[in-house]
Amino acid sequence: MSSARLWQLLRFVLVVIGFFLITWLLNILFEYTYPFVFALLLSLMTVPLVNFFERKTNMPRALGTLISLIIVLSIVVGIITIVIIQLIHYATVAAERLPEQIETLTEFIQRLFNEKIAPLVNDAYESYQQLNPGQTTSLEGGITELGVQLAAAIGVLSRGVASVLQNMLAALPLVLLLVVVIVLAWFFITKDWPVYVNSLNRLNKRKGFKEFEEVMINLKSALFGYVLAQFTLISITFGIVLIGMLILRVDNPLSFALLAGFFDLLPYLGVGTLLIPWAAYAAVTGDWFVAIGLVVLYIIVIVQRNLAEPKIVGSHIGLNPLVALISIFVGLKLFGVLGFIVGPVLAVLLKAVYNAKVFHYIWRFIVGPPTTTAKER
Numbered sequence: 001m002s003s004a005r006l007w008q009l010l011r012f013v014l015v016v017i018g019f020f021l022i023t024w025l026l027n028i029l030f031e032y033t034y035p036f037v038f039a040l041l042l043s044l045m046t047v048p049l050v051n052f053f054e055r056k057t058n059m060p061r062a063l064g065t066l067i068s069l070i071i072v073l074s075i076v077v078g079i080i081t082i083v084i085i086q087l088i089h090y091a092t093v094a095a096e097r098l099p100e101q102i103e104t105l106t107e108f109i110q111r112l113f114n115e116k117i118a119p120l121v122n123d124a125y126e127s128y129q130q131l132n133p134g135q136t137t138s139l140e141g142g143i144t145e146l147g148v149q150l151a152a153a154i155g156v157l158s159r160g161v162a163s164v165l166q167n168m169l170a171a172l173p174l175v176l177l178l179v180v181v182i183v184l185a186w187f188f189i190t191k192d193w194p195v196y197v198n199s200l201n202r203l204n205k206r207k208g209f210k211e212f213e214e215v216m217i218n219l220k221s222a223l224f225g226y227v228l229a230q231f232t233l234i235s236i237t238f239g240i241v242l243i244g245m246l247i248l249r250v251d252n253p254l255s256f257a258l259l260a261g262f263f264d265l266l267p268y269l270g271v272g273t274l275l276i277p278w279a280a281y282a283a284v285t286g287d288w289f290v291a292i293g294l295v296v297l298y299i300i301v302i303v304q305r306n307l308a309e310p311k312i313v314g315s316h317i318g319l320n321p322l323v324a325l326i327s328i329f330v331g332l333k334l335f336g337v338l339g340f341i342v343g344p345v346l347a348v349l350l351k352a353v354y355n356a357k358v359f360h361y362i363w364r365f366i367v368g369p370p371t372t373t374a375k376e377r
Helices: 003-057 061-129 133-191 193-203 209-248 252-263 270-283 288-317 321-355 358-365
Strands: none
Touching: 003 133, 003 193, 003 209, 003 358, 061 133, 061 252, 061 288, 193 209, 209 252, 209 288, 209 321, 252 270, 270 288, 288 321, 321 358
């Protein structure tokens, strides 16, 4: 192997080591700075509103920032409050109807027992009477062992639920502290945003910062595009559920459609958190029209979400639909629930890095300067 090839191999190894080292350092850095990263992302979305107040009303930037944060937080808290009020309202209605529903459920269980279970029990008892003593002992031992295992499983489940509740209560102070830190960092970053922009503009004259600025512009565009894409998807879900509620002639269809839009934000569960238990309840109470309708509505929402999400997310953040689908799937595998956001953002980041010709510079570094032959000299 020639010396030129050896140098190329060495530079390639250095690039790979550097990549893994940077990834490791960023992972450690994110572990200690993620509240400020979230605050930065929130600032990216709030800065246009603050600039509007500062430009149109000539108010101090600190006051404009405070008003903007209050507006955004009020909207978020208002939405959460409306959802909680609606849940409490429907829980109250369900509690008022509970005695009647318990009576209906009792009659259903009694009818099921008399028509289905009792004949099976009688047949099993007759079969049991025909067993010899050894088979009877073995069957009783198996039933006893099954009961012991069932009791042990219930005990493990109970301890697991208690442990989860205990961990949630223990984490509550930390969550409140994180919220306070994020809000304060959000305020200070947004207020001093022009200072950071001017610093970046001064650094922009140096080599390499032009590419960095291009990457950040693409990342900011992707963030806004992702938020807009999710809003579009939630709006589609809201419309579909509203039409479904009207067809099923449900009381307060608008409220249920708003709840469905809120639950649509929950990865994995989504609208099923609302529709599936409701369908099960309707089936138990004998309202099969509503039960089947809710299941069909859930299937329609899930199918349209899975078909539309790659296309809508990809178009809003500048990715091919197939690439957007791959980024969402890989993000879910690597980061869990956060992968719905992290996956597409990383895909956009890679695209921005590619457009900034960073990979081109890395490849030129690996290949090295062109060699000249003696004849060319």
